[in-house]
Amino acid sequence: MGGYSSEVNISLKSGGVVYKNLDREKYNPYKVHILKEKWVVVDDASTEYPIDKNDFSVTYGGAKITFDCVFNAIHGTPGEDGKILAYFDLIGLKHTSAPFYQMALTFNKRDTLSVVKHYGIKTATSVYLNKGDVLNTDKIIATVGLPCFIKPNNAGSSFGISKAYSAEEISIGIEKAYKEDSEILIERFLDGPEVSVGVIQYKGDVKVLPITEIKSENDFFDYQAKYEGKSQEITPADLSKDTAEKVRKAAKKVYQILNMSGFSRSEYILVNNEPHFLEMNSVPGLTEESLLPQQANEANISLADLFDNAIEMALQKS
Known part of the structure; x- marks a missing residue:
């Protein structure tokens, strides 16, 4: 848990929830904080023990401990973009996430959209910018229209996202997004209900969880709406049978x-009533109030069962 991005505190919260809900009859869990300045195991008294990066081991209680599996609860880099997972693969340590390439791909909004569009999945019209590109707001407006969304290409938890209603607001939004990332996605505003849906591996199968409809009190589902109660999250979503399907x-x-x-x-x-794909989160929030645990609960999957299943699936990987 932790990470190197703006999402560090959310990740520490998610990781704490996983740690709390693991079955102690079955598992001996350790809290590992992956931070820019240190990689440490943190015990319940907040004492820190450094991780040996050669083999991801720790000397704890006078003994060297190596791990059977890593439960990845790092939102953002280096957990959600695959970087640390490539390292785990190199040292032969199993983990609960998808392979590092899939994680890197889904963390990059532009590249994910380019893949899914190829398979006929509907998406919003978009423009892509790299830091340093010449800014032509008239051309952007001609392509995506107004209002439009400006997003950092590689960031989560709605950090750096703006909704722009004018050329001037596009310029301000781009400046804000560049503070999070050097790559930016500008998308056409899609007018319709927003829904969120978890898909997981569960007991060896691909399982689609109940759908959540998001009704933000703010102009869109921003950080406040996600984490400070400024939204209504309705699970299961009140959709027609046909739309839900x-x-x-x-x-x-x-x-x-x-x-x-x-x-x-x-x-x-x-x-x-046609779903248009926005983005995928491969390390979604795992706190009690987060969307995926809400959806799992609606499917009669407890947090303990959800986390246990993830570890079992990881341990079965070759």
Whole structure:
């Protein structure tokens, strides 16, 4: 838990929830904080023990401990973008996430969209910018229209996202997004309900969890709406049978197209009851109030069962 991004505190919260809910009859869990300045095991008295990066071991209680499996609860880099997972693969340590390439791909919004569009998944019209590109707001507006969304390409928890209603607001939004990332995605505003749906590996199968409808009190589902109660999250979503089936079908197809395994939660906007894919989170929030645990609970999967299943699936990987 932890990480090197703006999401560090959310990740520490998610990791704490996983640690608390693991069955102590079956597991001997350790809290590992992966931070820019240190990699440490933190015990219940907040004493820190440094991780040996040669083999991801720790000297704890006078003995050297190596781990059977890593439960990845790092939102953002280096957990959600695959960097640390490539390291785990190199040293032969199993983990609960998808392979590092799938994680890197799904963390990059532009590249994910380019793959799923190829398979007929509906998405918003978009423009892509790299830091240093000449800014032509007239051209951007001609392509995506107004209002539009400006997003860092590689960031989560709605950090750095803006909704722009004018050329001036596009410029301000781009500046804000560049503080999070050197790559930016500008997307057409899609007018319709927003839904979120978790897809996970569960007992060896791909399972689509109940759908959540998100009704933000703010102009969009921003950080406040996600984490400070400024939204209504309705699980299961109040959708017609036909629309719900379209969302489930698209969600499962996207998970399989991207060769995912482990956890995922994707967002869709419904335009004329047709789901349009926005993005995938491969390390979704895992706190009690987070969307994926809400959806699992609706499917009668407890947090303990959800986390236990993730570890079992990881241990079975070759």
